[in-house]
Amino acid sequence: MIKQILFIITLLITFGVFAYSVKRLWGFFKLTKPAYPIKNIGARISHTLNVAFGQTKIFRKPVIGLMHALVFWGFLVITLGSIEMVVDGVSGLDRAFAFTGWFYDVVIASGDVFALLILIFIKLFSIRRMFLKVKRFSGVEMTPKANWDAQLSLFFIGFLMVSLICFNMGYISSHPNAYEGVYPVSAALVNLFGWDFSWLQEPGWWVHLLLIFTFANYLPYSKHFHVFLSVPNVFLANLEPITKYPNLESITREVKLMLDPEAAYDENAEVARFGVKDIEDVSWKNYMDSLSCTQCGRCTDVCPANITGKLLSPRKIFVDLRKRMNEKGPLVIAGKEDNKSLLRDYISEEEIWACTTCNACAQECPIDISHPNLIMDMRRYLVMEESAAPTGLNVMFANIENNGAPWQFSPEDRMKWAE
Amino acid sequence: MTIETKIDVPVMADVTAKGEKPEYLYWVGCAGAFDDRYQKVARAFAKILNHLGVSYAVLGKEESCTGDAAKRAGNEMLFQMQAMQNIGVLNGYEVKKIICTCPHCYNTLKNEYSDLGGNYEVINYTVFLDEMIRAGKLKLENNPFKGESITYHDPCYLGRGNGIYDAPRNVVKAVFGEVKEMKRARSYGLCCGAGGAQMFKEAEKGNKEVNIERTEEIIERKVDKVASACPFCMTMLTDGIKLKNKEAELQNIDIAEIIEKALNL
Numbered sequence: 001m002i003k004q005i006l007f008i009i010t011l012l013i014t015f016g017v018f019a020y021s022v023k024r025l026w027g028f029f030k031l032t033k034p035a036y037p038i039k040n041i042g043a044r045i046s047h048t049l050n051v052a053f054g055q056t057k058i059f060r061k062p063v064i065g066l067m068h069a070l071v072f073w074g075f076l077v078i079t080l081g082s083i084e085m086v087v088d089g090v091s092g093l094d095r096a097f098a099f100t101g102w103f104y105d106v107v108i109a110s111g112d113v114f115a116l117l118i119l120i121f122i123k124l125f126s127i128r129r130m131f132l133k134v135k136r137f138s139g140v141e142m143t144p145k146a147n148w149d150a151q152l153s154l155f156f157i158g159f160l161m162v163s164l165i166c167f168n169m170g171y172i173s174s175h176p177n178a179y180e181g182v183y184p185v186s187a188a189l190v191n192l193f194g195w196d197f198s199w200l201q202e203p204g205w206w207v208h209l210l211l212i213f214t215f216a217n218y219l220p221y222s223k224h225f226h227v228f229l230s231v232p233n234v235f236l237a238n239l240e241p242i243t244k245y246p247n248l249e250s251i252t253r254e255v256k257l258m259l260d261p262e263a264a265y266d267e268n269a270e271v272a273r274f275g276v277k278d279i280e281d282v283s284w285k286n287y288m289d290s291l292s293c294t295q296c297g298r299c300t301d302v303c304p305a306n307i308t309g310k311l312l313s314p315r316k317i318f319v320d321l322r323k324r325m326n327e328k329g330p331l332v333i334a335g336k337e338d339n340k341s342l343l344r345d346y347i348s349e350e351e352i353w354a355c356t357t358c359n360a361c362a363q364e365c366p367i368d369i370s371h372p373n374l375i376m377d378m379r380r381y382l383v384m385e386e387s388a389a390p391t392g393l394n395v396m397f398a399n400i401e402n403n404g405a406p407w408q409f410s411p412e413d414r415m416k417w418a419e
Numbered sequence: 420m421t422i423e424t425k426i427d428v429p430v431m432a433d434v435t436a437k438g439e440k441p442e443y444l445y446w447v448g449c450a451g452a453f454d455d456r457y458q459k460v461a462r463a464f465a466k467i468l469n470h471l472g473v474s475y476a477v478l479g480k481e482e483s484c485t486g487d488a489a490k491r492a493g494n495e496m497l498f499q500m501q502a503m504q505n506i507g508v509l510n511g512y513e514v515k516k517i518i519c520t521c522p523h524c525y526n527t528l529k530n531e532y533s534d535l536g537g538n539y540e541v542i543n544y545t546v547f548l549d550e551m552i553r554a555g556k557l558k559l560e561n562n563p564f565k566g567e568s569i570t571y572h573d574p575c576y577l578g579r580g581n582g583i584y585d586a587p588r589n590v591v592k593a594v595f596g597e598v599k600e601m602k603r604a605r606s607y608g609l610c611c612g613a614g615g616a617q618m619f620k621e622a623e624k625g626n627k628e629v630n631i632e633r634t635e636e637i638i639e640r641k642v643d644k645v646a647s648a649c650p651f652c653m654t655m656l657t658d659g660i661k662l663k664n665k666e667a668e669l670q671n672i673d674i675a676e677i678i679e680k681a682l683n684l
Contacts, residue, residue, distance in 0.1 A: 353623060391620075
């Protein structure tokens with residue numbers, strides 16, 4: 001009974017802290033602009049099954065991809081077990097889901113095996129991050145803090161697996177002849193040592209659950225928030241061709257007005273800033289992308305600008321967006337301002353202009369972030385609000401305006417190629 | 420070099436005046452109209468269309484930049500002005516099908532004009548050529564490139580942007596038999612460096628130009644030719660090859676030019 005009460009109090013604290021974090025983020029989301037409408041639910045579900053659950057984009061790097069996929073699938077199975085542990089804790093039951101019979105055995109057995117696999121892979125990930133100089137784990141945005149965040153997340157996951165196996169071993173020892181579920185790894189370990197592990201059951205259970213609760217509340221402040229957000233982010237992804245850059249509706253209104261002066265001027269139309277300068281100009285999807293990004297750096301790894309030594313790193317764009325929101329969001333909510341902005345104080349013009357919009361980054365992103373579209377949004381701000389384009393581009397604009405081609409040729413000569 | 424002669428290219432205004440309605444509009448694009456090197460590609464493709472006896476026309480003086488480069492450089496106002504103007508012309512002629520050689524024009528016409536009232540079936544020329552070969556309408560019995568090897572450079576706006584990876588390869592294979600793939604091919608393809616309006620500005624400071632990075636990869640593949648399907652890629656790769664002093668052993672050739680030569684047009 002005391003255990004139950006203690007557990008329920010812990011659970012309530014967990015939910016309370018989590019609710020606080022969600023409320024904070026919700027406040028930030030409210031500062032953002034609308035994105036595209038979410039339609040085509042059927043196509044979205046199949047896209048999510050494919051990209052998120054099937055891990056198809058993760059597999060673009062086959063070896064590390066397989067390891068990640070196994071960790072992800074293992075997490076799904078182990079989560080079912082965790083839900084049962086929470087139900088047990090609240091209700092005082094022991095193995096509340098055991099009535100599901102063979103299904104239970106399959107879930108518990110695979111969870112037990114996955115726990116060991118995940119532990120091994122997480123250790124390898126951690127060692128790789130520490131000792132192998134993987135190029136995409138470096139860069140200005142990969143601060144020591146970002147590296148600690150990654151290592152701490154890996155430590156959490158590793159320790160979660162250790163505590164789960166300890167709990168399973170304790171459970172087997174304390175129910176020597178009649179335990180529920182199948183435990184290929186834990187049972188083998190118990191037999192291997194031949195000791196009595198029953199003392200491990202209670203501490204294993206508590207440590208495992210307290211780790212889950214702590215980790216869950218750490219995540220909203222970590223780059224590892226992708227544990228929660230990557231699947232919804234893929235579901236809400238832009239399903240249009242990646243090189244389709246949406247037209248600005250506010251411009252469409254102006255252009256129509258210019259072409260047809262008779263058209264009625266819509267006074268209710270919102271006069272917003274063109275393009276993106278700061279966090280209140282981005283869409284909720286941009287911000288969600290920044291929260292979902294786990295800084296894997298696959299985008300930066302394939303960026304032609306980055307490969308050839310330019311400042312641009314597509315990952316940094318989203319890391320900066322999240323940082324800037326953390327800085328400015330609370331100010332705006334409190335009715336205050338600062339004299340900084342995402343563009344220039346975080347992301348330089350030099351970075352923005354280096355993009356070739358080749359979309360290699362968007363193609364690679366395992367959770368479907370479109371970096372070029374946000375980069376071009378910032379170009380829109382620079383060009384349409386500040387006329388701050390590089391010289392070459394201003395010449396190109398003038399040519400298109402004057403003679404309908406980016407180069408200085410007369411439209412009269414448009415058929416010369418055939419002569 | 421063969422002596423360039425005038426080729427017969429039907430212009431929409433003339434054709435319409437005769438009361439005819441061509442099946443396809445060939446969107447030549449600014450590079451096809453004005454770029455010295457890429458004009459040859461426009462010519463090659465027009466010759467192929469003539470050879471096939473396809474009912475088509477071009478807009479000629481009525482064609483104007485799609486606005487792709489302006490849009491990607493952030494000038495949405497200029498893009499939409501161009502788009503509205505072009506849509507006015509295209510809809511005026513009741514155009515249904517557009518064939519593009521330039522993948523940037525292709526992407527813009529196909530994906531970005533529809534929301535502004537321009538709805539067309541937009542076809543990339545590599546897809547068109549692939550279909551014609553399959554249908555047996557292009558007889559490619561002679562191989563003027565006998566003994567030569569070739570690789571193919573994926574334009575970003577064709578491949579990653581619109582999923583066209585196989586059609587250009589099929590066309591190359593129909594003549595060369597084989598495409599020697601680079602390490603970064605298909606959806607992993609490396610940009611030539613010119614997209615997103617980079618074509619029209621100085622590159623930012625770095626330790627290498629993107630087209631040199633790509634050219635080095637092509638050179639490493641030890642091929643005689645590199646096929647491309649985009650005017651910007653053509654400029655960047657041709658420049659890269661020139662800078663690397665490899666013009667004698669490696670040339671850039673467009674998909675349409677391969678067919679033109681194979682048909683001896």
